[in-house]
Amino acid sequence: MGDQIVFFDVETTTPARAGRKFWLLEFGAILVCPRKLAEVDSYCTLIRPGDLSMVSPKRFSGITREAVAAAPMFEEVADRIFEILNGRVWAGHNIQRFDCPRIREAFADIGRPAPEPIGMIDSLAVLNRGFGKRAGDLKMATLASYFGLGQQKHRSLDDVRMNLEVLKHCATVLLLESSLPQILPHRDTGSLEMVTRSRANGRSCGEEASRKSPPTSLGNHRAVPYKKGDGASEGCVAWCSKDKASEHFA
Secondary structure (H helix, E strand, O other): OOOOEEEEEEEEOOOOOOOOOOOEEEEEEEEEEOOOOEEEEEEEEEOEOOOHHHOOOOOOOOOOHHHHHOOOEHHHHHHHHHHHHOOOEEEEOOHHHHHHHHHHHHHHHOOOOOOOOOEEEEHHHHHHHHOOOOOOOOOHHHHHHHOOOOOOOOOHHHHHHHHHHHHHHHHHHHHHHHHOOOOOOOOOOOOOOOOOOOEEOOEEOOHHHHHOOOOOOOOOOOOOOOOOOOOOOOOOOOOOOOEOOEEOOO
């Protein structure tokens, strides 16, 4: 299990004011083989928040109050989410600041220990150092548009798949530039002072804009290199069956 990377993303409510609680609304993840960068399994579920009134009736992403009202509570899917995340390399865009804290808070709320990673790849920090300003900024929506990957949907499973494709494209550009420096001159990769993943093609994303904006400085955030766990399985596991409020894709 330790040699598998899990890209994950959460969608949440937006607190009315600072210091108020985030409620999970959706969790999505893909299991990726690091040798081929290929998706081998996936899991996604809506989550019913403890306070339905906190779900905006007009969310940009399309996650409605009615939809999450029929979804399982977090404690009902906690075992599966723990199994997916624990003991793997975690990957995602801005997960160090946003998604990881939300997962730990959700487990704390039900009195259970949170899953722990064996390594972390935050693509926001990785691309800030390596890819820089080529696309204009490091918003996931901007990067996806730059590479012609479509519009960010702000749904967990769609976003993690887009995240993986963005990383593949960025890595290819960097490889070509390093291999053909005379033909493809190295462009400015200076780090950005402000990066967000919440505005696409000039459109404000409402709730998403306030809760998923990375800090004004990346500070000392850094990705932990991928490390293969001792005795890690070469295979990949199936995660869960499909029910009314969750999706399992082959």
